[in-house]
Amino acid sequence: MKGTINPIRLREVIEYEDLFHDTFSGSCLRTGRIVQIVYWIKPGKSFISYDILDGKKKYLNIDDCPAPPSVQRCEIGFQTAFDLDQSVDIEIAGVKRTSVIEAINIHWDVKGLVVLYGVRDRTDTTYYGIQEDRLKEWNVGHEVNGQDGD
Numbered sequence: 068m069k070g071t072i073n074p075i076r077l078r079e080v081i082e083y084e085d086l087f088h089d090t091f092s093g094s095c096l097r098t099g100r101i102v103q104i105v106y107w108i109k110p111g112k113s114f115i116s117y118d119i120l121d122g123k124k125k126y127l128n129i130d131d132c133p134a135p136p137s138v139q140r141c142e143i144g145f146q147t148a149f150d151l152d153q154s155v156d157i158e159i160a161g162v163k164r165t166s167v168i169e170a171i172n173i174h175w176d177v178k179g180l181v182v183l184y185g186v187r188d189r190t191d192t193t194y195y196g197i198q199e200d201r202l203k204e205w206n207v208g209h210e211v212n213g214q215d216g217d
Contacts, residue, residue, distance in 0.1 A: 068147045068171065074104045074115045074131060076141045077175055081119070085137050095132045097121065104143070108171040110151055118176075145173050147182050148199055149206075156205050157186055157194065163205070164188045170195065 075081075079101045086094045099121030105128070107114050115131035134140075149155060149168055157166045170185030182199040 068108070068150045069145070071142055071144045072106055072115060073140050073142055074106075075101055075117065075134060076139050077101055077104055077177070079139055081134075081138055085135050094134060095130055096134060096138075097126045097129055099124070099126065103174060103176040105175075106145065106173040108151060108173075110169065143175065145180075147171055147173070148203060149184065155186060155202060157188065157197065157202070158205050159188075159194075166194075169193060 075096075081096055081098050081101070083098050086096060086098060096117075097119045099119040101117050102120045102125075103118035105116045105118075107116065116128045117126075117131065119126045119129055149171075151168055151171060153168050155166055155168060156163050158164070166186040166188040168184050169187050172183045172185075174181045174183070183195070184197045184199065184202055185193055185195040186197060186202075187193045
């Protein structure tokens with residue numbers, strides 16, 4: 068899956084004055100520095116959230132919402148190895164199971180990019196937080212977004 072999002076920049080500082088300015092009313096954002104951007108992708112739905120650090124307080128999973136012009140946004144491109152609804156193999160306790168990807172989470176922070184998947188197996192159990200590298204290991208030789216997984 069390939070795409071582009073337009074989040075608030077990583078490390079951007081949101082000031083109190085930005086959120087309560089006379090020309091801009093109401094925001095679900097919090098004051099502080101953006102320390103993580105997460106793009107959530109589910110069937111028929113996608114959204115952006117932030118982790119924001121304000122001194123000793125850390126706000127987690129703050130939804131993106133309109134912000135005043137003083138808060139800078141940027142364009143970030145991404146590409147995942149697997150797509151929603153794609154059939155993949157996972158390994159649980161040494162046993163391979165055929166599963167379907169039902170969620171993708173893309174995390175950006177100062178350390179870089181991490182792609183995590185949520186997959187549902189034939190027992191209707193969903194496993195979240197499976198790293199892309201692990202999913203590639205379990206699916207060597209399978210088609211991965213039109214490219215051979217080898």
